[in-house]
Amino acid sequence: MNEQNILNTASGGYPESLIDILKKLTMMDGVSGDEKPVRDFIIERIKDRVDSWYVDNMGNLITFKKGTGLNRKVMLAAHMDEVGLLITGINDNGLLKFKAVGGIDTRVLVGKRVRIGKDGVPGVIGYKPIHLQDSTERQSTVKKSGLTIDIGAKDRDQAEQSVSVGDTAAFDYDPVEFGDHKVMAKALDDRVGCVILTELLKSRYSFDLYGCFTVQEEIGLKGAKAASYAVVPDVAIILEGTTCYDLTGTSEHMMSTRLGDGPSLTVMDRSVISDRDLLKHITRTADKLGIPWQVKRTISGGTDAGRIQVSGKGVRVCPIAVPCRYIHTPVSVMDKRDFFHTLKLAEGTLAELADWLTGDGDTDVKDSARGTAHTTGLDQNQFWEGKSDV
DSSP states (O other), X not given: OOHHHHHHHHHTXXXXXXXXXXXXXXXXXXXXXXXXXXXXXXXXXHTTTSSEEEEOTTOOEEEEEOOSSXXXXXXXXXXXXXXXXXXXXXXXXXXXXXXXXXXXXXXXTTTOEEEETTTTEEEEEEOOOGGGXXXXXXXXXXXXXXXXXXXXXXXXXXXXXXXXXXOEEEEOOOOEEETTTEEEETXXXXXXXXXXXXXXXXXXXXXXXXXXXXXXXXXXXXXXXXXXXXXXXXEEEEEEEEEEOOOTTOOGGGOOOOTTSXXXXXXXXXXXXXXXXXHHHHHHHHHHHTOOOEEOOOOOSOOTHHHHHTSTTOOEEEEEEEEEETTTSTTEEEEHHHHHHHHHHHHHHHHTHHHHHHSOOXXXXXXXXXXXXXXXXXXXXXXXXXXXXX
16 A cells, blocks of 8 residues: 555545644644634634534633433543743843743753744744853753843843733744654644544534633643533543654653554553543444554653543543654654544544443453554553553
């Protein structure tokens, strides 16, 4: 099968224009606490697909589609925010001081272009030139205190005409399609989930469906907590972009996920232990549809699932994620086949969810691990018996 046919099979008839929509959404800036541009774009996409929608006090976009008879609530969640920077001061020389919003490795900041505030004021993150560093500085890690944003202003007064303390700054990098079905862009975490969720809202199910586009995930899963208390769901599926570390020289057990191996399913991370019966339903759906899937092998990081799970009287949750290399940088990378397979798996999971909701859900979790579509190289039976390093 040639490469184009492989992509066509993965996309399952979905329009390639979804990638264009994803690219457009990544070009919008939505640093945590400042998600309005992203939210406004999504509202235009979904307002005619749902029965109702509203924006809550935190900025979450909560949509609703009435079910056709089953008295259950299902919540889908994807976060709109991205990591970025917050302007905290303006020096006399016009350079800007800042703090990170969300988890950003300081080493990736040096020399990066940013755009600041609603006007997108261009700037670049500067650091002491290597020519002027002493031997100790050259051998040490980059100190955030030594970084500033240069917007070309000659002094504080001129800088204050363009930016203000409290403005957010996002990475200024346009998306690029390249290589073997790859897309490189900022904010794939979690604009991939947002695009998938907008597509899922096209369909109606027997259960009530709440599509929640959340805020402030990157600084503590805050929006999801408020949204879940408003919805009070029985089940929640979280649509995410997750870490991928599959580079040359990486030990097998250190690879969280692999690009091209399909959607990533989380058993456990720092925020949540997924509901095993729901996870089993998802893996069975993948096997039935011939969709490759993989287990996220590391337990670092967290998702909105962690807050949703412990809301109200408790919620059965599981994340489905698109693997992305280099997340929380200006140049995260995903495989288009993983994106389309994640969408297809989410659709299939929802299509069969009513039967699962009304069943007893007590069968052995191991049964869902015996499929032929897995491409991770992980022995699934060992995994379910707790013998693998996840």
